[in-house]
Amino acid sequence: MQKWKGYLESICEVALFDYDYMREGGKRPDPPPQLIAAHRSALAEIRKKSSGPIFLIGKSMGGRIGCHVALEEEVAGLICLGIRSAAAVIGENCVISATRVTNTNSLYPGNA
Numbered sequence: 001m002q003k004w005k006g007y008l009e010s011i012c013e014v015a016l017f018d019y020d021y022m023r024e025g026g027k028r029p030d031p032p033p034q035l036i037a038a039h040r041s042a043l044a045e046i047r048k049k050s051s052g053p054i055f056l057i058g059k060s061m062g063g064r065i066g067c068h069v070a071l072e073e074e075v076a077g078l079i080c081l082g083i084r085s086a087a088a089v090i091g092e093n094c095v096i097s098a099t100r101v102t103n104t105n106s107l108y109p110g111n112a
Helices: 001-007 032-049 061-072 086-090
Strands: 055-059 077-081
Touching: 001 086, 032 061, 061 077, 077 086
Parallel strands: 055 077
Antiparallel strands: none
């Protein structure tokens, strides 16, 4: 996600967080309820610092956990990277939509 942070910072503020098992150097992910709680906690911290719309973005497991969080928390949008099928992971309750995308070339150096 560090690479994506670099791309996105040119158009918005970006905040990253790590799950507990990652900070502790573990290889096996925490149980889903603990991952969801960590995601919600990080979202609550961001809400304290920002009054604008908040989008969740996650890659692989972060995207899947973001889907669960978006079902419980109000967010402006959800972006999942590197996820085969969000619907297969959490059922049909997850709707992913983008309301507006402009000038995506700025996200990819060399595509200006």
